[in-house]
Structure formats: structure tokens, C-alpha cells
Amino acid sequence: MASPGAVLFDAYGTLFDVYSVGQAAERLFPGQGAALAVAWRDKQIEYTRLVTTSNDGAHYRPFSELTRAGLRYSARRLGLPMDDAAEQQLMDAYRTLSAFEESREVLQALKARGVVTGILSNGDPGMLDAAVRSAGLHGLLDHMLSVDGIRKYKTHPEAYQLGAVATGLPPAQIAFVSCNGWDALGATWYGFRTLWINRYQLPFEELGTQPERIGHSLRDVLAFF
Amino acid sequence: MASPGAVLFDAYGTLFDVYSVGQAAERLFPGQGAALAVAWRDKQIEYTRLVTTSNDGAHYRPFSELTRAGLRYSARRLGLPMDDAAEQQLMDAYRTLSAFEESREVLQALKARGVVTGILSNGDPGMLDAAVRSAGLHGLLDHMLSVDGIRKYKTHPEAYQLGAVATGLPPAQIAFVSCNGWDALGATWYGFRTLWINRYQLPFEELGTQPERIGHSLRDVLAFF
The missing domain is CATH 3.40.50.1000 (HAD superfamily/HAD-like)
Incomplete structure (x- = not known):
């Protein structure tokens, strides 16, 4: 061929490496960094599918926004007390994987x-x-x-x-x-x-x-x- | 209103209760029943999204087939030795949740x-x-x-x-x-x-x-x- x-x-x-954010997450939430990185990634991808399947793009949001939404969900899901500064720190880490x-x-x-x-x-x-x-x-x-x-x-x-x-x-x-x-x-x-x-x-x-x-x-x- | x-x-x-299959799974794979039930459900749903998003339904398969595909993936993912009889037993359990x-x-x-x-x-x-x-x-x-x-x-x-x-x-x-x-x-x-x-x-x-x-x-x- x-x-x-x-x-x-x-x-x-x-x-x-999307899981490289686990290091920054681990510093913020000791013992939970890897779990947060995995949950975050899964939710981010799930959200891309939900907005694509539903209503022909009417609910589309850029990947950076879905990434933030996935982070917020995952932190809540894992019971992690993520304040605005911690959220921004993790989002910054995601921009420089x-x-x-x-x-x-x-x-x-x-x-x-x-x-x-x-x-x-x-x-x-x-x-x-x-x-x-x-x-x-x-x-x-x-x-x-x-x-x-x-x-x-x-x-x-x-x-x-x-x-x-x-x-x-x-x-x-x-x-x-x-x-x-x-x-x-x-x-x-x-x-x-x-x-x-x-x-x-x-x-x-x-x-x-x-x-x-x-x-x-x-x-x-x-x-x- | x-x-x-x-x-x-x-x-x-x-x-x-989709997780009620965990009991049948636990009998087949002691210590792994709940993990298999969760992985199976997640993969089943993921597959519904993949076939819906891709190629406008060309890859559609009925839910029972995606359920079986999700089970196969999850058993392999967890390293569980699932033979045909065990697979059928779990699929039967899923029909009578x-x-x-x-x-x-x-x-x-x-x-x-x-x-x-x-x-x-x-x-x-x-x-x-x-x-x-x-x-x-x-x-x-x-x-x-x-x-x-x-x-x-x-x-x-x-x-x-x-x-x-x-x-x-x-x-x-x-x-x-x-x-x-x-x-x-x-x-x-x-x-x-x-x-x-x-x-x-x-x-x-x-x-x-x-x-x-x-x-x-x-x-x-x-x-x-």
C-alpha cells in the first residue's frame, strides 16, 4: 500500500499527556491527584459527546469551557474543596500539558x-x-x-x-x-x-x-x- | 404551573437497577462484581454515544448488542477470564434486572x-x-x-x-x-x-x-x- x-x-x-495535570492536582489535593486527573478527562470527553449529540450543536461550547466544566464536576464528585484559585491553577496546568x-x-x-x-x-x-x-x-x-x-x-x-x-x-x-x-x-x-x-x-x-x-x-x- | x-x-x-447485575458478576468473579457492573454500564453508554455521533447512524446497533460489546470490553479491561457461558449468564441477568x-x-x-x-x-x-x-x-x-x-x-x-x-x-x-x-x-x-x-x-x-x-x-x- x-x-x-x-x-x-x-x-x-x-x-x-492529559494525565500530566495529575501532578498539579496532587499538590493541591494530596492523595487525590491521579483520581482527579482521570475523572476530569472522562468528564471532559463525555461533555464533548453530550453537546454534539444534543440539538445539533445548539449546546456547543469550546473545549476549554468543557474542560473547565469537567474539572468542576469532577472536583465536586470527589468531594474536593476547589476554590477559584485552585481551579485556575489546574486550568493553567491544562494549557501547558x-x-x-x-x-x-x-x-x-x-x-x-x-x-x-x-x-x-x-x-x-x-x-x-x-x-x-x-x-x-x-x-x-x-x-x-x-x-x-x-x-x-x-x-x-x-x-x-x-x-x-x-x-x-x-x-x-x-x-x-x-x-x-x-x-x-x-x-x-x-x-x-x-x-x-x-x-x-x-x-x-x-x-x-x-x-x-x-x-x-x-x-x-x-x-x- | x-x-x-x-x-x-x-x-x-x-x-x-443496572447495578443489580453486580451480584451475578460477583458470583462469577469474586471481588470484582461491583467493578465490572460499573465499567460495563459506563462502556455501554459510551458506545451509544459513539455510534450516534459517528456517520449519522451508519454504525447503529441495538442496545442489547452494545450491552454485550460493553461487557466484553469491560471484562477484558479488568482482566477477567469471561468464557461464552459466563458472558451469556451476565447478559441473561441484564435482561431481568x-x-x-x-x-x-x-x-x-x-x-x-x-x-x-x-x-x-x-x-x-x-x-x-x-x-x-x-x-x-x-x-x-x-x-x-x-x-x-x-x-x-x-x-x-x-x-x-x-x-x-x-x-x-x-x-x-x-x-x-x-x-x-x-x-x-x-x-x-x-x-x-x-x-x-x-x-x-x-x-x-x-x-x-x-x-x-x-x-x-x-x-x-x-x-x-
């Missing part, structure tokens, strides 16, 4: 091979830009694609379609990389060539569709070329 | 007052019918509404619209009762008069919308009349 004409990466959980250790070298290797690269993310542009700069990944990404313009989150097909439109390539010529199983599934359903990075040794979703490839580090994307 | 012209209940988690202790008396009280009652559920008709009969609730429900015909799960507005079409009432004259916060939220967005039964002392969703009422038992629905 020919190499893809472009590689698009999911951002949150794939290039950036750690990149995974191989994120930069993999993007550099792709650029060295002349591959078109990009991010296709639920994140709104301000949030994405802050994360990319903070992680030193700017200049390594040809496309920065956010669902914010269409007001529908992944796994809505219009979200993935942003990648085809931006690159001018048919979906079958675009590689899509995600550590999130549901995202790799949705992208496969849409028609991308998908690589699921199974960073946490999880089963893949049991919905009868498999990603084209499964890897354990972002480095595995290089095998497409 | 006038009393509603009909009351529609969510089924799974509201009339029926326990009703909450007040479900029957509340439906009887509504019928005694002449209120139109119904279920509006993600469940497919076969699954719903089995659950209603097993719990002895048949004859107390005027409408058995399943999303299966429209191939879109709640919180899609077309799912809630089934209630308006079946009763012939505008949404603002229909009371909708759910223990699931996301369902009470989606129903409120749709336009129903909503009662969220906060059975597990949870925070409500942090998306800027509140249900009309919050209760702690299904009995609280009687206050509408």
Missing part, C-alpha cells in the same frame, strides 16, 4: 522525510496554540485543525472531514494517529488510515472495527513511510 | 390518578419487554418507546421527540424522569419538564442547565400532580 500523503495527530492524550517524550522527535523525523503533518483536535485554537508552543512543537506542524469552527466534536464525521479538506487529500491517503481508542475507531469509520497508540495496554473498542495498525509509541507512525 | 399530561420514565438506571423497590408502587399511584405513563428508553423492544415483564411492571405503562426505530440514542433530540409524537403532547406538557444526570440534562435541553432522581448523591452536570426538579426517589414524581 502506498504511503499516506499526510499524517494527522490527535492532540490531547496523543501528543500531550507535557508532551509525551517522543512527540517532538517523531514530528522532526516526519518533517525530515518531507511528510505533511498536522493536528486534528477537539481543542479550540487558543488552547491548542498554547499547548503546542509550551511543548516546543511549533514549526513542526503544517496544519492546526480544530473542530471549533464546525461546533461538533469527534467522533462526528464532519470533524474528521476537516483533515481531508485542509490537506486536499482523500481520507484513504491520510494517516490518523490517536492514543484514544474511541478516536481511532471514529477515524477508521470515517475512512482514514489509522494508527492506534495503545500506550496504556488497553483492549481496543469492541464494536467490530479495528484500526489499520496498533502501536505502543508515536514512533510507530514512521513505519507508514 | 399545570400538571403534565404524561410522565415518561427512563428505563435503565431509573426504573431498573431488578426494578428499584419503589418502581411498581409509583407507577400504580400514577395510574390510580389517571396519569398517562410510559418508558422512553435506549433499550431495544425485546430487551425492554423482558425487563418490564420480569419486574412485573406490564400493564402499568401506556407507552413503551424505544429509540431502536430511529437508530439514534439519547441524548439525540429525535430520541426525546418519540415521547411527544407518541403522546400527542408538546414537550412542555410531558414530565420526564431519569436517574441519569446526562439524560435529565438532554431531556431538559429538548424541552421536557424534567425530574432528576439523584439516587447516588452525585453532583448534577456542570453545563449551565438544571432540571426542573431534583428528587431522591421515584416517589418524587407524584409531586407533579
